[in-house]
Amino acid sequence: MTKSYALTVAEMDTLFEALSEKYAIYAPTRLHNGGRYALDDTILYKEVTKYEEIEWQQRSIFSMKEVLTPLSQTLFYFTEEDFKEAKLKDERELLIFGRACDLNSVKIQDQIFLENGGEQDYFYKRLREKAHFAVMQCDDQYDGCFCCSLGTNVTDIHDFGVAFSEVGAKIQLNSELFEGYFSDAQETLFEVSFPQENQLKVAFPQIESQEEYQRLRVHPMWEEYDKRCIACGKCTIACNTCTCFTTTDIFYSENQNVGERRRGCASCMIAGFDTMAGDHCFRKTVKDRYRFKILHKVYGHDARFHTGAMCTGCGRCDADCPELISYSQTLANINAALIEIRQEIKEGVPFHV
Incomplete structure (x- = not known):
């Protein structure tokens, strides 16, 4: 199924409010200062509750991989006799906004954590199974990107459930999973577009032997x-x-026989x-x-x-x-x-x- 809708900003906020009951929504957001240079802003992924919190004009400095593989996460707690798996702090599903290159990166993450040998990474898998993706349409060039040279400028319709355009808050719906949220929305003609050419063109090396x-x-x-x-x-x-990543055992000061194991980037x-x-x-x-x-x-x-x-x-x-x-x-x-x-x-x- 493919349907398209046009929503006002107020309708988008209502949509996000409804989605937030079932989904933790993650998207690139702008934080003042903390960027590459002293007065630059930082663009990074955080949970959002309103459409206008999403940063569209600049590429995020940090990628959306942090949603599925956090910079730091507790794997389990232990005592001298037992251990207990760390529970997810939020049991909701995930709806993650990203551009085509970001969605293509998840395929590589899947290979490494789920297909690299006979065992799957449990802590990655439990988050990955909750993840759904929303494509952010790329309307501008970004310095240093060359996705078109690698064919990662596009992503298959089955890789995302919904696509958003900043201009006019237009939405392309690809999954019945989200159809109920648009029962009263105005249908329109919109199909997400992907970059066709980058200013930077790269011939990716091919090592043949x-x-x-x-x-x-x-x-x-x-x-x-x-x-x-x-x-x-x-x-x-x-x-x-x-x-x-690396793992570290943290021993609590109150009891040196009790602690937790953390995985960190x-x-x-x-x-x-x-x-x-x-x-x-x-x-x-x-x-x-x-x-x-x-x-x-x-x-x-x-x-x-x-x-x-x-x-x-x-x-x-x-x-x-x-x-x-x-x-x-x-x-x-x-x-x-x-x-x-x-x-x-x-x-x-x-x-x-």
Whole structure:
């Protein structure tokens, strides 16, 4: 089913009030200050109760992955004899607003948490099963986004139950799940549109063999990032497909035998993330960590799932980097390096790992 409606702002608020009884509604919102620079605003996901609370003009700095994988969440509580699973604080279903690139990122999150091996991540799954999605129509370009280059500028009609346009508060309804909320609404002609072209165009690298991959790992192009990157991890926190986390046991001061285990967002860019027992560390330098992050998105994820890049071209990493390091330029550098590497292979230049 596909129907379309036009609502006034007052009708939208009435709709949100009705939806909020069953759904916790999450959308990008504007908070004053706290942005990239001192006086910049922050755009991040929060629960909303009114349509006008949604930020349409600017892309959120943080992605909607925080709704399904919170920055910090308690997994279970424990004593010296027993443990108890942490309950959800809100039993309502979730209605999450996002753009096409954001909805496409959920498919990657699903692969990592639900399809990566024989076990599914229980804490992700219980939130994911509650999640429904509302598409936010993109009417403007955003600096650094290149979703059209990756085909993530569109999302299938079955991936979302409802779509919203800021202009005129027009709604496209795709799911019977929400049909009852529009019984008195005025029907109109509206079909959500998706970006057809980005100002920034990126040729995403295609690594065609293990030899190309191994030669690329030791290519001198990575030296630049030892000098520029400060390894703050902001790019991975902002990224809508990064999934690294760590767990910490918190012992209560009143009773050292009682506490809770929390899962928190982590980053492969932070020193010590890969440190093992005996203080063995795989990636000691910033360039090593940056290379690992980039090659996992370009090559590693696809080698595991065979579904393409671990990227949706949202541009958040560029927008949030304090050192103005361009991810799209890094991809261009990889393409240039691959031209050199393929010429070396053609000429039979020896290489040893």
